[in-house]
Amino acid sequence: QQQVKQSPQSLIVQKGGISIINCAYENTAFDYFPWYQQFPGKGPALLIAIRPDVSEKKEGRFTISFNKSAKQFSLHIMDSQPGDSATYFCAAIPSGTYKYIFGTGTRLKVLA
């Protein structure tokens, strides 16, 4: 069964610090790697995504780094803010499908 392993399960960061969330996958045939952000009581919402032919993608304070050989990708949140406190899910879309495989989530808390 295809899996996406996400770590850490929870993360506490000081305001202004860097938050780093890591994901690893076990199957090479993935076409797309989105990250979703979920606030309490709300559904997940797309934050940023990357294709496997790109090693890094940056949107504002959010950066995805992708290491194809290691089968790993990570989300970096620069200058973390209390408003970034949420649960973050990585996901992977297997080749030839549109069905997401989600990681288990990381609960981020940014202290003011």
Place this chain on the structure above:
Amino acid sequence: NAGVTQTPKFRILKIGQSMTLQCTQDMNHNYMYWYRQDPGMGLKLIYYSVGAGITDKGEVPNGYNVSRSTTEDFPLRLELAAPSQTSVYFCASSVTGGLNQPQHFGDGTRLSIL
């Protein structure tokens, strides 16, 4: 813009009861999905639909049924509620299944079965 609307937001069921979780979207999206979210387990796909009249099983379909009679609506049916179905259920939609087509989620239905 309403987006994806789920009702009810909360529900408590007794074991063996049945209920339908409602999901409607006003974005004219072709693809719709049902997920369940359990603590520490991420989101698991229950059923999905690529258009009206077309549905298929996801990763965890047992104990659930779906229908898709219109583009807008994608209800999820629990026939015989079991404690293992206690979860938060999310409905999502996307324009198509394309890689750069994000899934838009509703705010979820929190279901407890006692």
